[in-house]
Amino acid sequence: xxxxxxxxxxxxxxxxxxxxxxxxxxxxxxxxxxxxxxxxxxxxxxxxxxxxxxxxxxxxxxxxxxxxxxxxxxxxxxxxxxxxxxxxxxxxxxxxxxxxxxxxxxxxxxxxxxxxxxxxxxxxxxxxxxxxxxxxxxxxxxxxxxxxxxxxxxxxxxxxxxxxxxxxxxxxxxxxxxxxxxxxxxxxxxxxxxxxxxxxxxxxxxxxxxxxxxxxxxxxxxxxxxxxxxxxxxxxxxxxxxxxxxxxxxxxxxxxxxxxxxxxxxxxxxxxxxxxxxxxxxxxxxxxxxxxxxxxxxxxxxxxxxxxxxxxxxxxxxxxxxxxxxxxxxxxxxxxxxxxxxxxxxxxxxxxxxxxxxxxxxxxxxxxxxxxxxxxxxxxxxxxxxxxxxxxxxxxxxxxxxxxxxxxxxxxxxxxxxxxxxxxxx
Numbered sequence: 507x508x509x510x511x512x513x514x515x516x517x518x519x520x521x522x523x524x525x526x527x528x529x530x531x532x533x534x535x536x537x538x539x540x541x542x543x544x545x546x547x548x549x550x551x552x553x554x555x556x557x558x559x560x561x562x563x564x565x566x567x568x569x570x571x572x573x574x575x576x577x578x579x580x581x582x583x584x585x586x587x588x589x590x591x592x593x594x595x596x597x598x599x600x601x602x603x604x605x606x607x608x609x610x611x612x613x614x615x616x617x618x619x620x621x622x623x624x625x626x627x628x629x630x631x632x633x634x635x636x637x638x639x640x641x642x643x644x645x646x647x648x649x650x651x652x653x654x655x656x657x658x659x660x661x662x663x664x665x666x667x668x669x670x671x672x673x674x675x676x677x678x679x680x681x682x683x684x685x686x687x688x689x690x691x692x693x694x695x696x697x698x699x700x701x702x703x704x705x706x707x708x709x710x711x712x713x714x715x716x717x718x719x720x721x722x723x724x725x726x727x728x729x730x731x732x733x734x735x736x737x738x739x740x741x742x743x744x745x746x747x748x749x750x751x752x753x754x755x756x757x758x759x760x761x762x763x764x765x766x767x768x769x770x771x772x773x774x775x776x777x778x779x780x781x782x783x784x785x786x787x788x789x790x791x792x793x794x795x796x797x798x799x800x801x802x803x804x805x806x807x808x809x810x811x812x813x814x815x816x817x818x819x820x821x822x823x824x825x826x827x828x829x830x831x832x833x834x835x836x837x838x839x840x841x842x843x844x845x846x847x848x849x850x851x852x853x854x855x856x857x858x859x860x861x862x863x864x865x866x867x868x869x870x871x872x873x874x875x876x877x878x879x880x881x882x883x884x885x886x887x888x889x890x891x892x893x894x895x896x897x898x899x900x901x902x903x904x905x906x907x908x909x910x911x912x913x914x915x916x917x918x919x920x921x922x923x924x925x926x927x928x929x930x931x932x
Contacts, residue, residue, distance in 0.1 A: 529905040533898050540897035551635035553642045553879040557649060559624040560872045576624055580617040582652050583628070583645055589615070596641055602633040615645070628879075635881040642879035653873040679848040682841065689841055695834045702827040709820045716813040719806055726803040733796040 559576045582588075589608035592598065598605045605611050618627045628645050632638035 525909045529902060529909065532905045533902040536901035537894050537898040541894045544893050549885040550631040550633055551638050551882055551885055552629060552631050553635065553638035553882065554627060554629040554877075555642045555646045555875060555879040556877040557626045557628070557646055558874050558876050559626065560874060576626060577619055579626060579649055579652070580619070583617050583649055584612050584615060586612075588645070588648060592641055592644065595644070596637055598632075617645075626873075635883060639879040639881045643875075646875045646878065650873050650875065679845065682845040682848050685841055689838055695831060695838075698827060698831055698834070702824060702831060705820055705824040705827060709817055709824060712813055712817050712820070716810060716817065719810050719813065723803065723806050723810060726799055726806065730796070730799050730803060733799065 586608040589611045593605055593608060593611055597603075598611060614631045616627075616629050618629075619625070620627060626649070628642050628649070630638050630642050630645075632641065
């Protein structure tokens with residue numbers, strides 16, 4: 507049989523009223539205690555500094571490829587060594603700060619990079635406004651010093667590396683130059699060229715003499731042929747010249763006639779003549795000229811053969827000198843090419859060394875403190891009203907849950923009693 511119970515609204519209202527008074531009373535008391543506790547919290551004051559990273563307009567490459575991006579500064583500025591330095595300088599381990607570790611100061615500090623800009627914001631919250639402003643400005647100065655240090659280190663590294671390369675290339679160039687000079691002195695090419703010119707001049711003279719000699723040989727051969735054509739055509743009449751003379755005019759004939767005619771009478775010889783035949787002297791002259799031409803022709807042919815052999819010998823020796831000069835030229839040319847290449851490299855690196863500092867200086871990123879931090883009397887922590895409100899809300903929820911649990915346990919006990927009562931009546 508179902509048991510119908512009446513709900514007493516007034517009793518429920520009374521219970522809720524009692525619970526509500528207790529909850530609100532507990533919440534109010536906790537809020538008052540929380541407000542009193544916040545009075546013991548030191549006020550914190552904020553300080554903010556704004557820096558800008560200005561990229562040099564002279565450096566074109568640095569605009570697209572920054573050497574040290576602005577995003578690299580937060581880890582540098584929030585390093586424990588920097589925080590420890592700030593703690594020691596501003597005595598942050600004493601009251602009212604009482605920082606025991608650098609990480610505690612790091613929790614109060616912030617270094618933010620404003621997106622899509624070259625701005626960097628440094629802020630801090632400390633119990634003293636002046637100390638906060640000084641600390642932020644000190645950290646901003648540190649950032650500027652780091653930027654200068656990075657640029658100087660880059661300059662030194664570039665100069666050192668380039669100086670090492672310059673020294674190495676300079677040593678190489680000196681070695682090549684010495685080797686080139688030694689080779690030139692060893693080769694004595696001007697003397698060899700002078701010898702070659704002497705050979706060439708001698709060859710040219712001998713060739714000219716040979717050409718002249720060959721022409722004269724041809725002329726002599728033609729003359730010899732002409733003489734050889736003349737001699738067979740000469741008759742006995744041409745070779746003998748008859749001479750009509752008186753006998754008494756020729757002593758030889760007269761003496762001969764006297765010996766053969768003892769009764770010789772000189773008067774009887776008057777009017778008597780005789781014919782004397784003699785060899786033509788022109789023919790004899792031709793014979794002598796012919797023999798002379800043949801001897802001269804043989805001598806000139808022998809001279810021609812000698813000159814030809816001499817020219818061939820000189821040409822062969824001249825070619826040897828030419829090959830020697832060519833080898834000298836090749837050796838010196840290769841050494842000169844290596845020397846020129848070394849000098850070109852040395853000139854380029856030396857120019858880079860001279861311009862290294864200028865390049866690093868012009869292609870740079872300068873960090874400027876645009877807005878230094880100033881002391882501000884506006885506290886940023888604690889927000890007491892918010893703290894009290896949060897404490898009150900927490901107290902309200904805790905008390906509400908407390909009474910809710912009590913009512914749930916009471917309801918569970920009541921259900922158990924209701925189940926036990928019908929069983930006992932039966």
